[in-house]
Amino acid sequence: PVRICDIGGWTDTWFYKKNGAVFNFSIDLYSNVKLIENNTKKINIFSENLDLSTQITNYDKIEYDGTLDLLKAAIKRMEIKSGLDIYVRTDAPPGCGTGTSASVAVALISALAHYSGKLLQKYEIAELAHKLETEELKLESGVQDQFAAAFGGLNFMVIEYPTVKITNIEID
DSSP, rough: EEEEEETTTTTSSGOOOOOEEEEEEEEEEEEEEEEEEESSSOOOEETTTTTEEEEEOOOOGOOOOOOSSSHHHHHHHHTOOHHHHHHHEEEOOTTTSSOOHHHHHHHHHHHHHHHHHHOHHHHHHHHHHIIIIIISSSSOOOSSHHHHHHHHEEEEEEEETTTTEEEEEOOO
């Protein structure tokens, strides 16, 4: 899911220079990923919201060219090397400030982990989603969006960037 109400936002970044604390909650707007095996050695990626597509033909030389790079980074880091058609759709509009890209990354990592038989915990999925942006794509990124997407619900996070201690708050 995507998140709203990020009290303490920006304290989840490397440039905050102190330990941060964020309170946020996820809402029922989701990112959806559908994987379909194809009979080729190509990975075709389709973003329904952005009306964009791209194709990976060489798994060992995935290039970031500005077209669906976050999705390519997930494929690279998850070491997917088989023919797939990947369809991505989000309920929230891209760029609306609710962590949509993090939600997409978490959904794709989860789907690819399931597809490849890798057992990843929510914390590992959130960490990897963050690393896609910061390590793979060399972007600046806080950590709250990825953890909100992976854990869902109402959360309080204590951050010693990039490490997160997350407490999910149960509501009756």
